[in-house]
Amino acid sequence: MTKEKIVLQIVTFVLKILLVIILIALAFVVGAMIGYGVLGDGNPFAVFEKETWVHIFSYFTKPTIVN
Template sequence: MSETQSTRSDNKDKKSLYKKVKEKLQTNRVETIQGIEIEHRVIPLWIKFLILLVLMILLFIVGTMIGYGILHNPFGVFNPETWQHIFDLTGRRS
């Protein structure tokens, strides 16, 4: 019996610790300056831009593989000859 009571009290301590940390994070995010509440970002803006850039590159690669893979081998999109052929078709000189 004492083991179950101790584990229950440990769970309550963990929950209360979680709640304390959550409350601390929420209170640190909002700051009042001259009567105006300012909310700070949880994730910095430069990290959001970095994530966006990585996702754009990943989606470009996946999209070209799907588009090229309809008629050919999807991994053929990584061959330089494929891109040279595409540039020749579009009239762009390399």
């Protein structure tokens, strides 16, 4: 293999990985908007507000007791 061919294969591989990451992020955003807006009867764009995520993460975290 020539050096150009190896570089082309590496660049192609990196671009494929980046494409997969972007598609996963896009699917997450669209899914959150559909889940919050359509299924949850809320505003789909409210999913981008900080208060929404604080509320969601509060279900998964234990409250800490401060003495």
